[in-house]
Amino acid sequence: MDRPIVAAIYRNEMRHLLRDRRTVVMSIVLPLLVMPIMLFGSRWVEQRRQAKLQRSVFQVAVAGSQGEVVRQLLTAAEAATAAKGEPFRFREAAVADPDRALADKAVALVLRGLTAAEATAGTAEVGEGETGGGERSARSEPLLPGAPVVEIAYRGDRDDSEQAYRTLRGVLEEVRRQQRHARLVAAGFPGDPAGVVTVASVNVATAGQVAGLTLGRLVTVLLLLFMLSGGAVVATDSLAGEKERGTLETLLTSGAGRLDIVAAKLAAIFSVALLITLIQVANLLVYVGFELIPAPQDFAAAVPPRVAGLLLLLYLPMTALVAAALLLLSGYARSYKEAQLHFFPVFLLGLLPALAPLLPGVELRSAIVLVPIANVAVAAKEILVGVFDWPMLVLTFLVNAAAAAYLAVLAARALSNERLIAPLAVESERVPGPVAFQRKVLRNFAIMWAVLLVLAANMTADADIRVQIAVNLGVVFLGGTLLQLRAYRLDPREVFALRPVRPIVWLAVLVGAPAGLLTGLGVFQLANLVVPVPPEMLRAFGEILAPPDMPFWQIALFLCVMPGVIEELTFRGALLHGLRRRLHPVALALVVGLVFGLFHTSLFRIAPTAFLGVLFAAVTLLTGSIFPAMVWHALNNLLALAAGRAGIPLESLDPPLLAAAALILAAVFWILWRTRTVYPDLRGASPPGSRPVPFR
Amino acid sequence: MTAPVVVEGLTKVFYDEARGEVRAVDGVTFSCHAGEIFGLLGANGAGKTTTLRMIATVLAPTAGRAAVMGHDVTREAEAARRCLGFYSATTALYPRLTARETLEFFARINGVEASRIAARVEALVERFGLGEYADTRVDKLSSGMKQKVSVARTVAHDPPVLVFDEPTVGLDVLNALEMQKVIAEFRAEGKAIIFSTHIMSEAERLCDRIAIIHRGTIHACDTLQRLREATGKRYLEDIFVHYVAPAAPAG
Helix, strand or coil: CCHHHHHHHHHHHHHHHHCCHHHHHHHHHHHHHHHHHHHHHHHHHHHHHHHHHHHCCEEEEEECCCHHHHHHHHHHHHHHHHHCCCCCCEEECCCCCHHHHHHCCCCCEEEEEECHHHHHHCCCCCCCCCHHHCCCCCCCCCCCCCCCEEEEECCCCCHHHHHHHHHHHHHHHHHHHHHHHHHHHHHCCCCCHHHCCCCCCCCCCCHHHHHHHHHHHHHHHHHHHHHHHHHHHHHHHHHHHHHHHCHHHHHHCCCCCHHHHHHHHHHHHHHHHHHHHHHHHHHHHHHHHCCCCCCCCCHHHHCCHHHHHHHHHHHHHHHHHHHHHHHHHHHHCCCHHHHHHHHHHHHHHHHHHHCHHHCCCCCCCCHHHHCCCHHHHHHHHHHHCCCCCHHHHHHHHHHHHHHHHHHHHHHHHHCCCHHHHCCCCCCCCCCCCHHHHHHHHHHHHHHHHHHHHHHHHHCCCCCCHHHHHHHHHHHHHHHHHHHHHHHCCCCHHHHCCCCCCCHHHHHHHHHHHHHHHHHHHHHHHHHHHHCCCCHHHHHHHHCCCCCCCCCHHHHHHHHHHHHHHHHHHHHHHHHHHHHCCCCCHHHHHHHHHHHHHHCCCCHHHHHHHHHHHHHHHHHHHHHCCCHHHHHHHHHHHHHHHHHHHCCCCHHHCCHHHHHHHHHHHHHHHHHHHHCCCCCCCCCCCCCCCCCCCCCC | CCCCEEEEEEEEEEEECCCEEEEEEEEEEEEECCCEEEEEECCCCCCHHHHHHHHCCCCCCCEEEEEECCEECCCCHHHHHHCEEEEECCCCCCCCCEHHHHHHHHHHHCCCCHHHHHHHHHHHHHHCCCHHHCCCEHHHCCHHHHHHHHHHHHCCCCCCEEEEECCCCCCCHHHHHHHHHHHHHHHHCCCEEEEEECCHHHHHHHCCEEEEEECCEEEEEECHHHHHHHHCCCCHHHHHHHHHCCCCCCC
C-alpha cells in the first residue's frame, strides 16, 4: 500500500464531501436541529395533554343492582380527596343506558355496583355489547363472601377514560383500605401481629450497575444507528456515486492500486461515521445534561472514563466493520440509486445483531463472541455492569477487525469485477428461464425465509407438530420451490437432479449417515474447546422433537421421509441448481449448507443443520444426483430419533468414538470422490473458451 | 528495444447470463511505438473499449498478454498504469474540485514526487490555457474547458503512453478538431498513442497505423497507404467494408 496515495485519495474524498453542502446539512446540521425540536415538541405536547387531563372533570355513570353502594363509595372518596386538599374530579351523570353512554363518550367510566353473587357469576349484564368486549382485569383481591363489588368499566383506547380509570381506582382503593382499617380497629383485631410477615426487598446491585444494564442493552443499537446513517452518507457517494459520475474509471486507470483506493475510502467512511456518531452522542448528552431526556439514575456512575475508553476501543473495529460493509454495498451497486435502494435492508440487518443483549441470559463467553457486532453489543452490556472478561473482549475486538478486513478485501475485489465496473453494453434479456432463475434464486429463497419466519411467529407453540411440519415443508419449501419451477419454466429433472447413481453410492450412504451424525457432534465438541458451544447446540444435533405418543409410522413420515425428500428437493435441488454457475463448487456447498441452516429458525439449530447441509450438498455434487442426499438425510433423522428413544445421549459420547466416525466419514467421501459422477455444468468445470459464443 | 505497448493474443471472454460465453476480444495482437498514433477502428461493440480497458488494467485478460513500458498489465498493474494516461468520453472529473486541485490530485496519485507537483501543475495550466479558470470548480466550467482539464489530467504525470478511447464522442466539431490537434501534439512529443474510433475521417487524418477490429478480432493492421494498396480501394470506408463484409453482418 502506498501511503501518500492513500492520503491523497482520502483528502480528495473528504474535500469532495465537505463541499457538498446539501450532504453536510442533511447529515450533521439537520440531526442537530431535529433532536431539540423533537424533544421540546414532544415534551410540550405531553405536558399539554397532561394539563388538560388534570383539569378535566370526568362524567361517570352509575349502574348495577348495588348503585347505592357505588354512590356511598363516591361520597367517601370525595371526602377523602378533599381531606388531602385535592379537587375531586368525578361527577355522576344521569344516563339511561350507561354502556351506550360510555361508547358514545358521554361518560368516561361506568361504575357498576354488584352483589357478591352477581360478581362471582361474573355474567352480570357486562359481557355484551361494545363495552364488555374487552378483557376483564383480575380483581385486586379475592372476594369477601357477602361483600358487594364495584366494577369500573372503562375504555383502554381513550385517553380520558383511561386517565379517569387510573385516578379513580387509586382513590377508591385508598378509601377501601381506610374503611377496612377502621373496621378492623373497631372490631379489636383479634390476632397475633407476629403472624403477619412484612416483606422487604433490597437490591444489592449498585445504582450504577442497574443503570449500566439499562444503558448496556441499548447503547450499541443506538451507536450503530448513528454509524450506519452517518457512514452511508459517504459510502453511497463513494463507489456507487463515482460509478455514476464516471470518475471511478478515471480513478481506476490512475496509478493508485485497488487496495489503496479501498483503504482511503474506508478511512473516509470510518472517520465520517465516527465523527457523526460522536457529534450525535455529544448532542444527546447535552440534552441528558439539561434533563430533557430522562437518564437512568446514576448514569454517570455507570460510565467512568476508564469504561468509556474501553468501550470506545471496542467500538472502533465495529465502526470499521460498518464502514467496510457500506463500502462493499456501494461497490456492488451499479448506481447511486441502487446503493440507496440496497441500504435499507442492510441497515435493518445490521441492527439485528446489536439487539443480542436483549436476549435473556446471553453471555459474551459463548458462541456469540464469534458473531461480529452482536459480540460488541453483549460485551458493552457486560462492561457496563462491571464484568470484564478480558480474553473474550480481546477476541471480540479481533473478530470485528477481521470481519472488517475481510469485507474491505471483498470491496477491493469488487473493484476488479468487470460486471460491476464495466457492465457489458448489452443487458441480458429479462425473460423467464434458467438464466433469470440463476439471477433471482437467492432473492426467492430470502422471500421463502421471510414467509417461514412470519409463519413461525404466528404459529402457536402448542400447535400440532404434524401441522407445523406439513406447513413448513409442504407449503413453504415445496410450494416455494414448485412455484419457482413454474415461474421460470424449468425442467424438474434438471433442477432436482433426478438421476440414477452407481450401486456403490448406496453403500457409502448407509455407512455415511451414522458417521456424519457423529462427526458433526465431534466437530462441535472440538469447537467447544476453543469457543464455548452452548449445550443446546450440541443437543440440537440429536434432538428431533417427537411427541412420545406419536405412532412410529407418523414419526417416520413426518420427521424422516418428508424432511429427507422435501428439504433435499428444495435446498440440494433448486437452491444448489440455481447457484451452481455463480459459485465455485466448494463455496457452493458451503452456501447451500448455510442457507439450509438459516431456515431452521431456532438459534441453536443453525450451525448443526448447516453442517449437515454442507454434507448433503457435497454428496449431491459428487454423485450428480439428489437421491443419495435424500436417503442420507432421512437416515440421519431416523438415527437421531432412535438414539433419543433409546435414551442414548448423543451429545456426551466419547471423543474416540467420534474420531472413529470422522475417519469413517472421510473414507465414505473418499469412495464418493473416487467413483464421482460430478454434478453437470458447474462453475469452473469447463475451461473458458470451450463453448465459444460469437460476440454480437 | 521493445515497443512501449506490446499486445499479444489478448483475449477477453465474458460470461453473460443471457448468451453464455461472449468472446469480446479474441486473440488481438499489435504493438505501438513511441511517436506513433495507433488507431483501433471498429463499429460499436467490436471490442475496442474492452481491448483498451485491458491495456489500462481495468479489466483482466482471459488469455494473452499486454505490457506497457515492459510492465505486464496483470502482474505489474500499478507500474503499468503509472506509465499510462487513459482518456475516454466516460472518464469524468470530480465536479466539486477546481481545475488546479484536479491536476494536483491526479499528479499525486500517479506517483509524481511531492516536490515536483506544484511545478508540474503550473506547467499544465499554462500549456492548456487554464489560467483564468484554474481555481473554478469543474462543475462550473464550460464543456470545452472541462475537456481541456480532462486532457490535462490524463497527462498529469507525463506518461510515455496515452490511450484515447473514442475521445471525440459527444464533442462538437470545433472541440473534436481541438482534441485531434492536441493528440497530434502529443505524438510530436514522442508519446506512444493508442487511439480508438469508429469515425473513418478521424482515423484517416490522425493515425499512423490502423487496425480494423471486428467482433473481437483484428482483420487488418497497417498504414493507410498499404491498406489502400492491399485492397485497391481509396477511401477508408471502403477498405473497412472490404475487410469486415466477409464476416457476416455485425449484430
